[in-house]
Amino acid sequence: xxxxxxxxxxxxxxGLIAVNQVSFGAEPGKVRALIGPNGAGKTxxxxxxxxxxxxxxxxxxxxxxxxxxxxxxxISARGIRRTFQTGGLFGxxxxxxxxxxxxxxxxxxxxxxxxxxxxxxxxxxxxxxKKALKLLDxxxxxxxxxxxxxxxxxxxxxxxxxxxxxATDPPLLLLDEPAVGLAPPVRLELMNIIRxxxxxxxxxxxxxxxxxxxxxxxxxxxxxxxNGEVIAEGAPEEIRQNKDVLEAYLGR
Amino acid sequence: MKLNRSIFWIFxxxxxxxxxxxxxxxxxxxxxxxxxxxxxxxxxIVVGNLGQLAFSNVAFFGIxxxxxxxxxxxxxxxxxxxxxxxxxxxxxAGCAASIPALRGVRLFYLAIMTLAFGxxxxxxxxxxxxxxxxxxxxxVPEPAVFGWMLTTEYHKFYVFLFIVVVVVIATSRLLExxxxxxxxxxxxxxxxxxxxxxxxxxxxxxxFALSGFVVGIGGSMYAALVGHLSPEDFDLIQVILHFAIIxxxxxxxxxGSILGSILITATPEVIRHFEWxxxxxxxxxxxxxxxxxxxxxxxxxxxxxxVNSIFKDRYYRN
Numbered sequence: 001x002x003x004x005x006x007x008x009x010x011x012x013x014x015g016l017i018a019v020n021q022v023s024f025g026a027e028p029g030k031v032r033a034l035i036g037p038n039g040a041g042k043t044x045x046x047x048x049x050x051x052x053x054x055x056x057x058x059x060x061x062x063x064x065x066x067x068x069x070x071x072x073x074x075i076s077a078r079g080i081r082r083t084f085q086t087g088g089l090f091g092x093x094x095x096x097x098x099x100x101x102x103x104x105x106x107x108x109x110x111x112x113x114x115x116x117x118x119x120x121x122x123x124x125x126x127x128x129x130k131k132a133l134k135l136l137d138x139x140x141x142x143x144x145x146x147x148x149x150x151x152x153x154x155x156x157x158x159x160x161x162x163x164x165x166x167a168t169d170p171p172l173l174l175l176d177e178p179a180v181g182l183a184p185p186v187r188l189e190l191m192n193i194i195r196x197x198x199x200x201x202x203x204x205x206x207x208x209x210x211x212x213x214x215x216x217x218x219x220x221x222x223x224x225x226x227n228g229e230v231i232a233e234g235a236p237e238e239i240r241q242n243k244d245v246l247e248a249y250l251g252r
Numbered sequence: 253m254k255l256n257r258s259i260f261w262i263f264x265x266x267x268x269x270x271x272x273x274x275x276x277x278x279x280x281x282x283x284x285x286x287x288x289x290x291x292x293x294x295x296x297i298v299v300g301n302l303g304q305l306a307f308s309n310v311a312f313f314g315i316x317x318x319x320x321x322x323x324x325x326x327x328x329x330x331x332x333x334x335x336x337x338x339x340x341x342x343x344x345a346g347c348a349a350s351i352p353a354l355r356g357v358r359l360f361y362l363a364i365m366t367l368a369f370g371x372x373x374x375x376x377x378x379x380x381x382x383x384x385x386x387x388x389x390x391x392v393p394e395p396a397v398f399g400w401m402l403t404t405e406y407h408k409f410y411v412f413l414f415i416v417v418v419v420v421i422a423t424s425r426l427l428e429x430x431x432x433x434x435x436x437x438x439x440x441x442x443x444x445x446x447x448x449x450x451x452x453x454x455x456x457x458x459x460f461a462l463s464g465f466v467v468g469i470g471g472s473m474y475a476a477l478v479g480h481l482s483p484e485d486f487d488l489i490q491v492i493l494h495f496a497i498i499x500x501x502x503x504x505x506x507x508g509s510i511l512g513s514i515l516i517t518a519t520p521e522v523i524r525h526f527e528w529x530x531x532x533x534x535x536x537x538x539x540x541x542x543x544x545x546x547x548x549x550x551x552x553x554x555x556x557x558x559v560n561s562i563f564k565d566r567y568y569r570n
Contacts, residue, residue: 050447072446082447090440092504093433100430101437105449107430114429115422125429164448 001064003028003172003204004049004080009058009068011041011048011228018044020228021058026172029202031194033215035239036225037249042208043085045225046174049206050082051075062172077105081165082174085208088161091150095141095160098149099132102167135163139193155186162193172204173197179211187211191218216240224249264417271406279405281521283477286412288517290470292497292509293423294342294463300504301427302459303439305359308349308366309494311373312342312464314486316471321390321481322383331395331402335415335472342468343461345373350460354453370491377483389482392475402476412473419466424506426462435459436504500544502551511552515544 002025011019019041026032034042047053049060051072060068067075081102090098100107107128113121136142141159144152149160158178165173175194179187195218197203209215215222215236222239224232226248232239239245270282295309319341323334352365377384384390395402395411402408426432434455437445446452475481493516501512519540523533548554 052443052446071451072443073449073451076447076449084441084444084447088441088444088447090437090444092436092440097433097436101433101445101448101450104430104434109430111426111431114425114431117425121429168449 002026003063005061006049007059009045009048009060010056011044011053012056018228019048022230024223026204026206028171028204029198030220031198031205031207031218033207033209033219033222034225035209035215035222035249040225041228042225043176046082046176046208049174050080079170080172080174081168081170083161083165083176083178085176089149089157091148093149094146095136095149095152096129096132096145098160099135099164099167100128102164103128103132106168132167135167139163154181155183158182158190166197175205175207177208177210179209179214187214194218264413267413271409276405279409281518283405283408283412285514285517286416287470287473287477288497288513289416289510290419290466290473291494292501292513293420293506294466294470295494296498296504296509297459297463297466299498301432301435301439302456304353305363306349306353306366307363307491308369309463309467310370310486310490311349312345312467313471313474313490314373314377315345316342316468317475317481318377318384318390319468320472320475321392324393325390326383331476332397335469338472339465339469342464342471344464346460346462346464347457349464350457353456367491370486374483374486377486387483389480391480395476408477415469415473419469420506423466427506431458496541500541500551502553505551505553507556508551508553511556515552
């Protein structure tokens with residue numbers, strides 16, 4: 001069963017068609033990469049899935065339910081979490097608080113409970129903090145828990161963002177250029193983390209990335225967009241040989 | 253030095269002894285500071301925590317003050333019974349003020365719209381003399397708590413201190429919880445906050461309502477303190493004063509709101525206290541704001557954060 005099914009999705013900005021009749025699916029335990037030149041419509045497609053952009057036509061279904069009419073926070077609560085190309089972390093919060101924000105929907109303390117500082121409100125917060133710390137520890141970044149997010153290094157920021165997105169155990173993760181600006185060893189580590197999540201936790205991942213070797217190594221399927229349209233789709237090796245892709249993406 | 257957070261209790265306890273050393277006038281100044289602490293704490297929720305350039309604070313302040321004034325004069329309610337309703341009126345005004353923000357108005361556009369809201373309310377106070385006394389103002393009867401008349405500044409002080417401590421603790425609890433984190437998340441990146449499952453619209457409404465509630469209670473205390481409300485009390489000068497409080501204290505800092513209100517409220521009064529300085533209140537006041545912002549761009553709270561980390565952990569964000 002497909003986790004996510006995008007059918008004939010079209011996103012328009014006035015006269016400009018940013019995404020044109022795009023259809024694809026995402027499955028649990030698989031990495032699907034979206035590649036293409038700048039302005040191809042990759043991030044717009046991400047935004048449409050996350051509810052930040054409205055579809056002009058077409059549908060998006062997640063776990064067999066239509067989500068293209070929902071707001072971003074409703075879609076997030078259904079189990080689609082994303083990371084951002086730039087600046088997605090909350091710089092004025094610590095790394096730990098960032099992850100706690102990721103757990104927002106799982107902290108059910110009531111307004112009255114918080115005001116009265118009741119035992120149950122404290123217990124809920126404590127449990128969430130424990131979970132957040134455990135997640136940071138799993139990614140090997142527990143030591144930065146109390147640091148302001150804006151003071152972290154590029155690699156640490158990316159890890160915190162991924163931990164934050166994964167905090168609620170979402171079935172589908174959207175990663176927008178996760179490898180950008182990362183040093184080779186950190187990239188390798190990130191690649192291993194993504195593969196581990198997909199293979200062991202059975203999470204579905206959709207990935208936008210320009211680092212072609214990263215994409216080729218980590219992905220199960222690659223979809224190539226150009227001018228808002230899908231020009232090729234297939235396994236990494238097929239895409240590497242595809243003439244249209246080489247022309248559009250590599251300018252050859 | 254390692255300090256426990258219970259040290260915060262020292263401040264209200266120390267302050268309890270103030271009436272022993274202050275004359276009526278200085279006690280009045282301290283009471284005014286207590287009023288402005290709530291004004292600053294409430295204003296900071298929207299500007300410092302939610303990160304919105306919204307200047308509707310003076311409207312909340314005026315609405316809270318007039319709500320208490322009208323309920324005591326027109327309905328004959330004792331003042332203490334009007335405090336919560338004044339807060340609720342402020343909260344309602346907060347909901348109204350959040351409408352432009354909920355429709356996506358941000359930054360300077362939001363600033364001018366919310367400033368207009370404050371001016372609109374001032375016009376309303378003038379144009380409804382039957383309720384508010386119009387431009388002549390509204391004389392508020394002497395406040396009473398459980399039949400006990402607050403005839404002196406000392407009496408008012410203890411009641412005000414109690415209210416301020418309760419409201420500040422309640423606000424602090426909310427700001428330290430998932431609610432405060434959601435406010436800061438929205439301030440830092442609205443889209444990312446929504447992507448975490450935070451219903452941003454609801455939190456906008458909550459922040460404005462909370463701000464209106466706290467400032468509305470400050471307004472109610474102001475009515476009890478000055479005994480006479482007039483529309484000029486809630487003009488654009490007040491906007492600058494409120495803004496100065498949170499800027500000098502520290503944006504998004506609860507302790508900053510308190511420090512800012514002490515400095516901004518007390519400075520002109522302290523200057524007036526020294527005969528040889530009379531006549532130079534304005535420029536000393538102006539220069540002192542400039543000096544603080546110049547050397548402590550993150551406000552007085554940043555100074556405190558350097559003194560000890562307990563102030564830093566919880567409230568200091570910059």
